Amino acid sequence: MTDDARVYPQRPREVEPRGPADLAAGLNEAQARAATHPDGPLLVIAGAGTGKTRTLVHRVALLLERGIRPERILLLTFTRRSAQEMLARAERLVGSVSRSVHGGTFHATAHRLLRRYGEAAGLPAGFTIMDQSDAGDLMQLSRAKLGLGEKKKRFPKKETLHHVYSRHVNTEIPVAAILSEEYPQFVEFEEEFGRVFADYTARKAERNLVDYDDLLLFWAMLVETDGPLAQRISGLYDHILVDEYQDTNHLQSRILRGMCRTHANLTVVGDDAQSIYSFRGATIRNILDFPHHFPGAAIVPLEENYRSTQPILDCTNTLISRAEERYTKNLYTHRTGGEKPWLVTAHDEPAQTRFVVDRLLELHEEGVPLREMAVLFRAGYMSADLEIELTARGIPFEKWGGLKFLEAAHVKDVLAFLRVLENPRDDVSWYRLLMLMPGIGDVTARGAIDAMAQLAWSSDAFGRYQPPPRARAAHGALVELLDQLRAGPAEADGLVTHEIARVRRLYDDILRERYDRVEPRLADLDQLQTISGGYSSRAAFLSAIALEPPQATQDLGFGSGSEDDTLVLSTAHSAKGREWDAVFVIWAVDGYFPMARALGDDEQIEEERRLMYVAMTRARNHLFITYPLNVYDTRRGSDYSIDQLSRFLDRGVRETMQRVVVDAGEATPPAAEPAAPPVVDLRAMLRGRFGA
């Protein structure tokens, strides 16, 4: 066994196409049982790092070997990236035939099916997908129209309305129950919620808009009805495989049952200990009830961990043993040796940042590439200080997670131009873009939209609208721009990039006028253009960007494309399914991880614990948990407050770790632990090694 094989045990020798016997040979007994399982329902309970992906990939490969046609296999994953990765690995096993396997997220697959079959079910072609904030804006229109929220005391805001709506759709929990559970202060508004939702639904239909939840809902409805269309769709696939099953919700479970009406060839893989998406309606009931929904299901647990060293596993096993699990797993490994995870107390945030940077540079010097290291945190903003320091030191990194880019006002502005071209009835986008124009405010914008509605949204409606004198210039410029874009081809190489460039000739000046921090915003628009490069039609671009938002700044062609050795900064959520040689988990502070707002009820705290578990189990050889002892609290005025270590790192967990204090000189010493482990001043050790 080479060094490489020891460090990267998950990267097996997948090289050339081989026969079925060979395909199973590289797997352990449990993995092979799952991969070679014949037809019928199969539940794989796969603990962290147990070769779940490898098993799925081999199962796909073996199905293909058996002669199942690739386009009759559907592989549902959590991100586009993991679908691509799995199919690429399958290709190394069985060759290019695997390229025809259908793979993607539930939402992307729903989108594909609805574009193809939606019209037959009464969903007009050419619908536009709304993202979360679009849906919120539309909800706001309904709210305003019904005269709610004016004067009435504390009527819920649009985000809350949308959250309740989405939760109801995804979980089928009655609105009243959601309110009393999550928003007891709004229980009295139950009837109003219902009216807003009815209006919201009608608005979507009028405008031919579809939100994320609709994608799933329509898919479920399509396969649950009786009739030839449902038969056709549920007959599209002979085998369906689902990754990360613990993070699917009730609606998705309905979809799967609908898709498996004529067969039960459904393989689901999941780990109840890693369920971290309940805010999206995910429920581990799907895993627990799987044998009930699919009688005769085989259950295969994968318990041998190939990823982490024994000391890391000792730590994470202890952490998760505090949780209630239904499918108990005892993860073990043959990877003995290695150091205990570090628990690092830093004086404050800058000290924490210095520790992370110093230590990762040290590891880098020892030969660990940057791309084999990651820094994980609970929420996107927690890496701000670190990002500044990394930039200052010239260390390349990419940041995963968060949809900030698409949510940025200026990006949404530019997209609004494209969206009204694509869907003239999209009045949310019309309103947004009209409000941008000098001389046009709320009243004028609404007037223009009303006028267009009168003309049934015909393409020349905006040109025929008579603006007030003040708005003449803006109106003229806009008409000219839209006419020009409409006159262009509907499809051409680089079309979208060209259109964005044309929009920017008008928009960039507006941006400069309206926003501060102009330079980075203009850079964002450059990146938007770069992303659009691969699309030859607006419709494809707008759908793709809503369903598969760029995951990292790196995806946007940020920085140098030549840099292939980059550090990863990621939210714990976005790190799911990935692994690195060295992992830093920062801000392990009560109130940050777990987050303060999740402390309300036990279930949320348990989910935070699982999230911490997910973060820590990403590590192969080195794991560092850090927390700053003092935090400068801007809300409370000007005082430092003393942090409490995350409650998940209780005494038993700490016993599996080694404690380290950074900058002890200035710090309040950490809560005295009996038999304190050796204290090391890392800064002293590293001083002068990497510059100040």
Added chain:
DNA sequence: TTTTGAAGTCTCTCC
């Protein structure tokens, strides 16, 4: 009616 300035409101995770 539009624009501008100031107070006020949250703070997350993602398809």
Added chain:
DNA sequence: GACTTCAAAA
């Protein structure tokens, strides 16, 4: 610290 909402001035 960033964004929304509200109130007053142009």
